[in-house]
Amino acid sequence: MGQLKAKDYKSGVKPIWCPGCGDYAVLNALTKAFAGLEIPHEEIVVASGIGCSSRFPAFIKTxxxxxxxxxxxxxxxxxxxxxxxxxxxxxxxxxxGFSIGGGHMPHAARRNIDITYIVMDNSIYGMTKGQPSPTSPTGMHRKAAPYGTQETPLNPIMMALSYNASFVARCFSNKLKEMTDIIMQAIQHPGFAFIQVLSPCITFNDTYAHYREITQLIPEDHDTSDLAAALQLALVTDTQYLGVFYHDKERLGYCERVRMVQEAAPKMSLDAIIENYKR
Ligand SMILES: Cc1ncc(C[n+]2csc(CCOP(=O)(O)OP(=O)(O)O)c2C)c(N)n1
Ligand code: SF4
Ligand SMILES: [Mg+2]
Structure with missing residues (x-):
C-alpha cells in the first residue's frame, strides 16, 4: 500500500461525457481521494441512479x-x-437526487448512515437533453420551458442542513484540490456526508463563467460545528460559498447504532418482546 494513484481507480472504460463536462473533475477528485486514503479497491462500492453523472460506476475500478x-x-x-x-x-x-429521489435524502440524513453522497449539480437534466431541474434558476428558458421556469430553485445546502445532515459541503468542479480534500474528509466522517458539487453541463447549461464569478471559499473563521452559522452561509445565494458548511463530529453513525442494537438484542427474550407488544 501507499503506492496507489488516482489512475489505479479508473476502470479503463472511457467516459462518454461531453468534453468539458464538470463530471470529469469529480471522477478525478474521487479517485484521488481513494488513492490518498489508500482504500483497497475491493473495499469500495459506488452506487448511482440514472443520468449522465450516474454513469460513474462504469468508469471506476471498485x-x-x-x-x-x-x-x-x-x-x-x-x-x-x-x-x-x-x-x-x-x-x-x-x-x-432532488426530483424523483428527493424523498430519500431526509431519511439518509436523520439515520446518519455512514455514506458519502455526492450530487453533481448542473441545474439541468443533462442526459435527457436539457430540461430544467429542481435547482434551475427562475426564468431559465429551455425547449421544455419556452416561457421560462416559474419555480424557485431548491437550495441543496439549506436542505441538507435542515435535514440535520452531519457533514455538509459544497465544491466547484473547477477546484480539484479543494474538492479532493473535502471528499477525503467526507469519506472519513462516520455518518451521512452530503457534498453538492457545482458541476456544469457544458452542452445544455454552461455555468463555468458564472460560477467562476460568484464562488468564494467559506471564510476561514467559520465554525463548522455551528449549525446556525452554517445556515447563514447557506442562505447567501448571490455568492456561492465553497467548503465545509457543517460538521457534527459528536453524533453516532447509524452502523454504530445498529451494532449496539445487535449487541443488546440477544439479551431480550422473545417473551419480553411479545409482552412489550401487548402493552
Ligand atoms: C423512472 C424514470 N423516470 C425518468 C427517467 C428519464 N431520465 C433519465 S436521466 C433523467 C434526469 C437526469 O438529470 P440529472 O439527474 O440531473 O443527471 P444529469 O444527466 O444532469 O447528470 C431523467 C428524467 C428515467 N430514466 N427513469
Ligand atoms: S450532456 Fe451535460 S451532463 Fe451530460 S455529459 Fe454532456 S456536458 Fe455532461
Ligand atoms: Mg443534472
Whole structure:
C-alpha cells in the first residue's frame, strides 16, 4: 500500500461525457481521494441512479451499482448495512437526487448512515437533453420551458442542513484540490456526508463563467460545528460559498447504532418482546 494513484481507480472504460463536462473533475477528485486514503479497491462500492453523472460506476475500478433513477441512497444504505466495513459512496445528479429521489435524502440524513453522497449539480437534466431541474434558476428558458421556469430553485445546502445532515459541503468542479480534500474528509466522517458539487453541463447549461464569478471559499473563521452559522452561509445565494458548511463530529453513525442494537438484542427474550407488544 501507499503506492496507489488516482489512475489505479479508473476502470479503463472511457467516459462518454461531453468534453468539458464538470463530471470529469469529480471522477478525478474521487479517485484521488481513494488513492490518498489508500482504500483497497475491493473495499469500495459506488452506487448511482440514472443520468449522465450516474454513469460513474462504469468508469471506476471498485465495486459499483448503476441503479434506477433517484435511488442511489436506498442502494447505498442497504450496501453499507450489509457490510459496514465497506466504504460506500452514492453519486448522482440534481434531477436524480432532488426530483424523483428527493424523498430519500431526509431519511439518509436523520439515520446518519455512514455514506458519502455526492450530487453533481448542473441545474439541468443533462442526459435527457436539457430540461430544467429542481435547482434551475427562475426564468431559465429551455425547449421544455419556452416561457421560462416559474419555480424557485431548491437550495441543496439549506436542505441538507435542515435535514440535520452531519457533514455538509459544497465544491466547484473547477477546484480539484479543494474538492479532493473535502471528499477525503467526507469519506472519513462516520455518518451521512452530503457534498453538492457545482458541476456544469457544458452542452445544455454552461455555468463555468458564472460560477467562476460568484464562488468564494467559506471564510476561514467559520465554525463548522455551528449549525446556525452554517445556515447563514447557506442562505447567501448571490455568492456561492465553497467548503465545509457543517460538521457534527459528536453524533453516532447509524452502523454504530445498529451494532449496539445487535449487541443488546440477544439479551431480550422473545417473551419480553411479545409482552412489550401487548402493552
Ligand atoms: C423512472 C424514470 N423516470 C425518468 C427517467 C428519464 N431520465 C433519465 S436521466 C433523467 C434526469 C437526469 O438529470 P440529472 O439527474 O440531473 O443527471 P444529469 O444527466 O444532469 O447528470 C431523467 C428524467 C428515467 N430514466 N427513469
Ligand atoms: S450532456 Fe451535460 S451532463 Fe451530460 S455529459 Fe454532456 S456536458 Fe455532461
Ligand atoms: Mg443534472
Amino acid at each position: 465495486y459499483g451499482f448503476h441503479g434506477v433513477h433517484g435511488r442511489p441512497l436506498p442502494l447505498a444504505t442497504g450496501i453499507k448495512l450489509g457490510n459496514p466495513d465497506l466504504t460506500v459512496v452514492a453519486v448522482g445528479g440534481d434531477g436524480d
